[in-house]
Amino acid sequence: MKKYTNTGSKDTRSGFGAGLTELGQTNPNVVALCADLIGSLKMDDFKKNHPERFFQIGIAEANMMGIAAGLTIGGKIPFTGTFANFSTGRVYDQIRQSIAYSDKNVKICASHAGLTLGEDGATHQILEDIGLMKMLPGMTVINTCDYNQTKAATLAIAEHQGPVYLRFGRPSVPNFTPENGKFEIGKAVLLHEGTDVTIVATGHLVWEALEACATLDDAGISAEVINIHTIKPLDNDAILKSVKKTGCIVTAEEHNFLGGLGESVARVLAENLPTPQELVATQDTFGESGTPAQLMEKYGLNAEAIVKAVKKVISRK
Amino acid sequence: MADLKQLENLVIQVRRDILRQVHKVNSGHPGGSLGCTEFFVAMFQVLLERKNTFEMNGIGEDIFFLSNGHISPVFYSVLARSGYFPVEELNTFRLLNSRLQGHPTTHEGLPGVRIASGSLGQGISVSIGAALAKKLNKDAKLVYTLCGDGELQEGQNWEAIMYAAGNNVDNLIVTVDLNGQQIDGATNTVLPMGNVKAKFEAFGWEVISIKEGNNLEAIIEGMNKAKSKTGNQKPICVLLHTVMGNGVDFMMHTHAWHGKAPNDAQLEIALAQNAETLGDY
Structure with a gap:
């Protein structure tokens, strides 16, 4: 099978920071705002290089969105x-009225998404954000999988006219997508061709899907792996093309199964090509404190869980 | 500048527009609209340094935001009568497929509107953003906002009020419509807000009071004073003391007409108190 190499684990938020730093040099219209989390968001360089274009808002997210x-x-x-x-969640109505409904060109960049925020626990581990954002008309929703892709997405959304939600995370994760690769909003990336099952993953679960693919390959199961970095607009054609071939699908995301990628995929399939689907996602629950790896294992969001879901969905064909 | 008589005639005509808009669809907010009629006329006819054509970016001109979007009838009337769109379009207020939505939006592309408002408490933040953009663009023109007094009960305002003072956003003039009324009654009975002037001052704002907020000359004088205070490191707050429902005797000094339209007989009485001046739409 096609191999992907981890060129050195890094956090996706640093990819955002690197992209923002580059935008500071290349696009004079880019400005950055932060609500007292500059270090966590890796916005230090932009702030240092362009103090006049950087706005420290303080702990006042509603005001920041306005x-x-x-x-x-x-x-x-x-x-x-x-x-x-x-x-x-904290600023839903501000985003809804002042940004989405008003069609303002704001890029909402969100770190520490999902369980992998870790020890801080459920107050900070949002598992509902994809759902909240994808329900807003006109909002583009992106969840990147590694450092390189997050950097590329950060650059790409500056060129896109309209509101965008860009979701990334805190932990170091394998960096395997091409350096300086082109990021096409709304275009799924086919990572591995297969014939028995389609695995559609987003964010931190993409690497897990590749690991699952290798395990399945050893067991004689040929999995097609697709990286859906853009949850909205969803690349319906890529999904339908793949399931026409494989006849079943597993979706994988670090998000609640209500409102996430899995539901979006289920809608596309229901309307076009009803297909057995298993959802690797949290099961309508809050998270808790723990290390990222412990949490991903406990809540069933790793390669092992994907392998299990694949075997189950194949049995339903 | 238009002379006072012309402005007064426009005020009366705008009152008629407000009443006729809300009556036609039996919905909308006449009370606060009537209370701010003189303010809007003064702003759009005298005070705002604005271009004749509408561009969203507002570069090189003063920008006005309406935060308490429910007083859309007065906003629409004054925008139309200031040339932003045909006056006849006021006929479409709150109707299906109209650009004149219940609360102002940019979604349908109505000239003169730069942000959706209606869900309260968001306008000062947006204004700060626009004011910061003007500074980045080296654009010396100003940003004006109107918000309601009841609206100040929303917490986001105080985030914004703190930010603007802390960051010397001194090209911003926020006017608070102090009519003392909100949907459920007098603000002092719904949620007493204490001394609004002292609150703004404590946050570091320059505060100017316009005691006669329904008097054109007092508004122009007060707003010009506010304008003269810009550029001095402090954001400016204007406390505009108005009478809700002003110009229609049975609508004045009460919250009853905050969000209620007059019936046929009431409309007739109200219009009789404001005889047509510049022509109904």
Whole structure:
């Protein structure tokens, strides 16, 4: 099977920081806002290099979203940075009215999404943010899988006109997508061709899907692995093309099974090509404190869980 | 500048527009709209340094935001009568497929509107963003916002009020419509807000009071004073003391007409108190 090499584990949030640093040099309209989490969001370089274009808002996320919306009116491209929980649930109505409904060109950049935030526990581990954001008309929703892809996505969304939710995380994870690769919003990436099952994964679960693919390969099961970095707009064609061949699908995400990637895929299949599907996701639960690896194991969000789901879905064909 | 008589005629015509808009669809918010009629007329006819054509980015002109979006009838009337869109379009207020949504939006592309508002408490934040963009663009024009007094009960305002003072956003003038009323009654009975002036001052704002907020000359004088205070490191707050329902005797000094339209007979009485000046739409 096609092998992917981890060129050195890094956190996806650092990919965001590197992308923002580059944007600071290349796009004078890019401005950045942060709600007292500069270090956590890796926005230090942008702040240092472009103090006039950096706005420390303080612990006031609602105000941050409004200020970002206002900045677009003068032609700026604001990137807001805070944890995923405070980027979405805490400020849903501000995003809904001042950004999404008003069609403002704000890039909502959210770190520490999901269980892999780890020890801070459920107050900070949002597992509902993809659902919240994808329900907003006009909102683009992206969940990147590694450092390189997060950097590429950060650059790409600056070129996209319209509101974007960019979701990434805290832990070091394998970095395996091409350095300086092109990021196409809404275009799924076929990582591995297979014939028995389609695995569609997003974010930190993409690497786990590749590991699962290798395990399945050893067991004589040929899995097709697709990286869906853009949950909205969803690449329906890529999904349908693959399941036409494989006849079953597993979706994998670090998110609640309600409102996440799995539900979006289920809708596409129900409308076009009903297909057995298993969802690797949290099961309508809050998280808890623990190490990222412990949490991903306990809540069934790793390669082992994907392998199990694949075997189950194949049996349903 | 238009002379006072012309402005007064426009005020009366705008009152008629407000009443006729809400009456036609039996919905909308006449009370606060009537209370701010003189303010809107003064702003759009005298005070705002604005271009004749509408561009979303507002570069090189003053920008106005309406935070308490429910007083859309006065906003729409004054925008239309200031040339942003045809006055006849006021006929479509709150109707299906209209650009004149119940609360102002950018979604349908109505000229003069730069942000959706209606869910309260968001306008000052947006204004700060626009003011910061003006500073980055080296654009010396100002950003104005109107919000309601009851609206200040929303916490986001105080995040914004703290930010603007802490960051010397001194090209921003926030006017608070102090009519003392909100949907459920007098603000002092719903949620007493104490001394609003002292609160803004404690946060580091320059505060100017316009005691006669339904008097065109007092508004123009007060807002010009506010304008003269910009550029001095402090954001400016104008406390505009208005009478809700002003110009229609049975709608004045009460919250009853906050969000209620007059019936046919009531409309007739209200219009009789405000005889047509510049022509109904």
